[in-house]
Amino acid sequence: MGTKKDKAAEKNKVYDISEVTEFFGRFQKMQFLYCCLPAIFVTMINxxxxxxxxxxxxxxxIPECDGNQPEYSQPWWPGSVDRCSRPVLEDHWNGTCSNTSFTGAVEKCSSWVYESNNTVVAELDLACQPWKSNLVGTVHSAGMVLSMTISGWLSDKFGRKPTLVICSIGGILGHLKTFVTAYYQYIIIEFLEAAITGGTYSAAMVIMIESSGKDHRVLAGVIFAYAIYVGEVIFACxxxxxxxxxxxxxxxxxxxxxFLSYTFLIKESPRWQILNNKIEQAKETLLVIADTNKLNIDRHDFINIDEAKLKNKFNLGSYEKKESWKRVFTSKEIWKRxxxxxVCRFTASFVYYGLMVNSVWLPGDKYTNFLLATVMSFPGELVALVLMNKCGRRLPLLYGYILCGALCIGSACVxxxxxxxxxxxxLLGKMFIAACFTGAITYTMELFPTSARGTLMGLCSFMSRIGGMLAxxxxxxxxxxxxLPACFFGASAVLSGICLLFTPETRNLPLMDTVDQVEISVKQAKREKKGLGSENPGFEDTAVTSL
Structure with missing residues (x-):
């Protein structure tokens, strides 16, 4: 009973402008889709x-035996000689190669024959130099480190949208790798490719979080994580x-x-526009959101609303000017968070990509193992979605990291x-770290104020990529x-779980917009914990309850 009446009331409801971004409708779904598509392709590149x-x-x-078109498998190759050494031919060799043509001695090798030409290892001649192969992934992660740091600043300075567009189309730079003939040319391009595309993640995630209400932040993180996993699965296939x-x-x-088309398709975060005094642009964006989601608003009041009133609607009434970096980085609460x-973001990336890289060394087909390791991330996200909505953000993350650490150490002992x-x-460790990876991103968004969210998230992403660089x-x-690798993964995960004891819960609470709001919320939480009541009752709607 009352279903039709409820639907009619919902349809005729007049929404306050501050409620427009809390409603989850067609606009948010389209924004999520636009943000997830570049994440899929950037993941494949990464x-x-x-x-x-x-x-x-x-x-x-062996030039004397191989000729001009050598093949990897040869019956005459001495089975006792390792692949990095050259067997020495007999002094009285008769011109025909067989198992008895060699003395048993070996010398340094200068050229190699490959079983197939499937990889860049063959074409860049990296045989017997495994450190060069491992260095490619590290160099890529180093580029990601630079990208995450700069892209956070770019997102705060010039906007989330232009940062996303520029970083997304940067993936085309990878084509240059197919034309190089020298190893160091290859890794330079690898670095530049990562330095441009890496910012896609932070810019896209900030847009998704700031476009959705407090009830859908975890969903935003899970959907974005699924986009990354889809990219991994597609790449494996x-x-x-x-x-x-x-x-x-x-x-x-x-x-x-x-993704050049995103110049016209995707919308800027209205929160960023308001904080940067782009009031007319913010009003246009909010109007597009309302129209796309078919929300009734008082258009007359909305069109005539001034800057001060609009900021008050989004709890930014006291935000007179852009906060300086000194204000952000002199806050003890901001530093603690x-x-x-x-630490948490470093561990999530270090363990996640560490397990991914090591998956190709498991028994069996390396493509199948990689695919299995990726697929195990999907149930991890469902665990994160359910627990972080029902139990909060902090405790599921805390237990998730510790369980992951125990599983990694356990696998080392088997x-x-x-x-x-x-x-x-x-695989169970991979599932738990996948849940923590997504949860840590969402938690990062909620703990930092809008005025510096992009920059602070960029610093956390910097540490995340350091982890990815070491993996x-x-x-x-x-x-x-x-x-040893599993023990390092486990110890890092347990340490992150312990660190989470010092951060507050953010479930079902609005995003902070300024450093002052963050600090006032902490003071208020301490007073409430002591039973003194709220020092500023009018601030309850924007407080974060500290545990």
């Missing part, structure tokens, strides 16, 4: 090195079908040119011959002890 510079079978070339590295790169680096989230137990613990080189620890 992980292409996993297969593009992957290892292939090779051996030393493309790599299975087209394993030649140049074709692979051309397939994933061509579509980003289409920043340091904790830097004997090598217990293959399925090791793989199961590995590709963790396999070099395996020769020291096979359990």
């Amino acid at each position: 992980i292409n090195y996993v297969f593009a510079v992957g290892d292939v079978n090779y051996r030393c070339r 493309i790599a299975m079908v087209s394993s030649y590295w140049k074709t692979l790169i051309r397939i994933i680096c061509s579509p980003p040119i289409l 920043l340091l904790v989230l830097m 004997p090598e011959d217990a293959v399925w137990a090791k793989i199961t613990l590995f 590709p080189i963790t396999p070099i620890l395996t020769p020291i002890h096979p359990a």
